[in-house]
Amino acid sequence: MNQQIASSSNADLLIYSRWIATVDDNNTLLENSAVAIKNGKIIAVMNAVEAKALFPDSQAIHLNDHLLIPGLINAHGHTGMTLLRGYADDLPLQTWLGEHIWPAEHAFVSPDFVKTSSQLAFAEMLKSGTTCFADMYFFPEATLQAVEETGIRAHLVPPVFDFPSNWQQKPGDYLSAIVELITNHKPNTLVSFGFGPHAPYTVSDDTFLAVLDANKALNLGLHIHLHETAQEITDSLAQFGKRPVKRLYDLGVLTDKTQCVHMTQIDDEDISLLQETGASVIHCPRSNMKLASGGCPVDRLLEAGINVGLGTDSAASNNALNMISEMTQAAMLAKIVSAKADAVSAVQALRMATINSAKALGLASNIGSIEIGKDADLCAVDLSDLHHQPVYSPLSALIYGETQHKVSDVWVAGQQLLESGKLTQINEQSLRTDVNQWRDKISKSSR
Ligand SMILES: [Zn+2]
Numbered sequence: 261m262n263q264q265i266a267s268s269s270n271a272d273l274l275i276y277s278r279w280i281a282t283v284d285d286n287n288t289l290l291e292n293s294a295v296a297i298k299n300g301k302i303i304a305v306m307n308a309v310e311a312k313a314l315f316p317d318s319q320a321i322h323l324n325d326h327l328l329i330p331g332l333i334n335a336h337g338h339t340g341m342t343l344l345r346g347y348a349d350d351l352p353l354q355t356w357l358g359e360h361i362w363p364a365e366h367a368f369v370s371p372d373f374v375k376t377s378s379q380l381a382f383a384e385m386l387k388s389g390t391t392c393f394a395d396m397y398f399f400p401e402a403t404l405q406a407v408e409e410t411g412i413r414a415h416l417v418p419p420v421f422d423f424p425s426n427w428q429q430k431p432g433d434y435l436s437a438i439v440e441l442i443t444n445h446k447p448n449t450l451v452s453f454g455f456g457p458h459a460p461y462t463v464s465d466d467t468f469l470a471v472l473d474a475n476k477a478l479n480l481g482l483h484i485h486l487h488e489t490a491q492e493i494t495d496s497l498a499q500f501g502k503r504p505v506k507r508l509y510d511l512g513v514l515t516d517k518t519q520c521v522h523m524t525q526i527d528d529e530d531i532s533l534l535q536e537t538g539a540s541v542i543h544c545p546r547s548n549m550k551l552a553s554g555g556c557p558v559d560r561l562l563e564a565g566i567n568v569g570l571g572t573d574s575a576a577s578n579n580a581l582n583m584i585s586e587m588t589q590a591a592m593l594a595k596i597v598s599a600k601a602d603a604v605s606a607v608q609a610l611r612m613a614t615i616n617s618a619k620a621l622g623l624a625s626n627i628g629s630i631e632i633g634k635d636a637d638l639c640a641v642d643l644s645d646l647h648h649q650p651v652y653s654p655l656s657a658l659i660y661g662e663t664q665h666k667v668s669d670v671w672v673a674g675q676q677l678l679e680s681g682k683l684t685q686i687n688e689q690s691l692r693t694d695v696n697q698w699r700d701k702i703s704k705s706s707r
Contacts, residue, residue, distance in 0.1 A: 271296035271318040272674065276308050277328035277640065279654040283614045283629040287607050289655070294320075295328065297636040300674035305630055323669070325644035327654040329610065330629050331391025331413075331637030331672065332583035333617035336483070336521045336542040336571025339381035340374035340397035341365070343698050345575035353489050353551045361576060368702055369426045371402040376694045378406035381581055383686050386412060386678050388582040389639035389667040394519070394542075394571065394621055396456035396483055398427035400441055407451060410685050411675050413637065415621045416441075417456035417483035417519075420471055422464050431467040435474045442478065449635070450673060452623065457513075459485035460504040461492055468511050481517040481622050484508070487530070488522040489553045505530045514539045519620050521571065522547075523561075524554035531564050540567040540620035543612065545589040546580070547573035555597035558590065558604050558612075569617035570609075584641070584664040587613050591659055606659035640669040 280290040294311035296304035348360035392413035400418040407414045420434040428434045442453045457463045457471050486504055496504045508514050516538030523541045543556050561568050570590055572581045587609040594604035618628025627637045641663050648657045670678035677684055
């Protein structure tokens with residue numbers, strides 16, 4: 261990798277780390293090295309001795325037993341429904357959605373509900389190393405408010421449905437609200453947008469075309485639940501005479517800016533349509549396992565050159581928003597699905613949760629790896645515990661070694677949002693009080 265210094269001036273912060281997994285094109289792993297940060301950007305990645313000589317007066321942090329990785333990017337979720345974590349479990353997707361989640365959302369979802377849900381999600385995500393998340397949920401202005409108060413990076417893809425919700429009534433209303441949200445938002449490097457036509461079974465052809473029309477001037481990415489279950493494919497064949505991927509391809513919805521979330525039921529034609537269009541897949545292994553949706557053949561997609569990012573989906577279908585756990589499950593599930601022990605290696609799992617997710621969301625020029633010129637979105641994982649010893653490979657320890665609660669420090673664009681395990685921008689006590697009030701309210705009215 262290029263270890264040249266972009267600027268010879270002093271750094272705002274030097275982070276010394278035992279190991280640094282840069283996730284650059286060569287998967288460079290550095291030992292006893294440092295990252296220098298200035299104005300929120302990475303200005304040098306180099307050997308610790310050289311860094312000390314070049315930036316003698318900079319403030320420094322020493323992470324002596326840690327692996328520093330790029331901030332993790334949760335490329336699919338619904339943070340606004342985190343208050344429904346554990347509300348309904350052990351059910352197939354359609355029953356879970358139709359008989360439990362959608363009625364609960366109708367009863368309770370409001371801007372206040374979404375804001376508290378979002379704060380709860382951000383607390384959990386930051387404590388487990390996530391610095392950026394893609395989010396499809398109602399009342400995105402409430403999520404945005406929580407984002408701005410916290411300093412986490414967000415890619416908002418508000419949903420479009422054919423049917424009404426507490427947020428909007430008709431497809432045109434969803435689209436107008438999204439366009440208004442985007443155009444009224446003061447440009448900010450921490451927040452980006454796209455459209456979230458929910459799924460082929462909740463969005464008609466006319467509505468997909470209306471999304472494309474609304475997006476003509478904006479040219480943003482589309483974020484869609486696609487091929488989540490076998491039932492979705494069967495129903496699509498019965499109703500449209502084609503598989504959902506082919507239907508979206510024919511409508512012009514699949515492009516290199518489209519994020520196809522789940523993709524558990526795939527045949528060779530589906531793969532060739534993804535290859536042809538350059539669309540990305542967002543893999544959600546824990547959600548797929550919990551809802552018994554099926555397995556995404558990640559190794560086949562990667563072999564076909566398709567970009568595969570990683571996401572948690574919502575806390576209601578996972579039930580964690582922990583990207584380290586998600587990486588572990590991605591590596592493990594791929595081996596079961598393919599019956600190949602080398603399917604999705606530790607380094608591939610880390611790439612999926614960082615640079616691949618960044619590429620999928622159109623953010624790779626700014627985040628996803630530890631390289632000069634990128635924003636300083638970083639996550640430090642403490643590998644000092646006895647159960648990680650001996651550390652032959654820090655990536656092996658990260659992915660296979662139960663590190664999901666070992667994140668110590670997190671920075672977003674150079675701002676430290678987690679310091680020695682403590683959140684710097686979220687008051688955990690008052691958040692806990694708000695969450696408990698919602699739990700009492702929801703329990704009383706629905707049980
Ligand atoms: Zn989802």
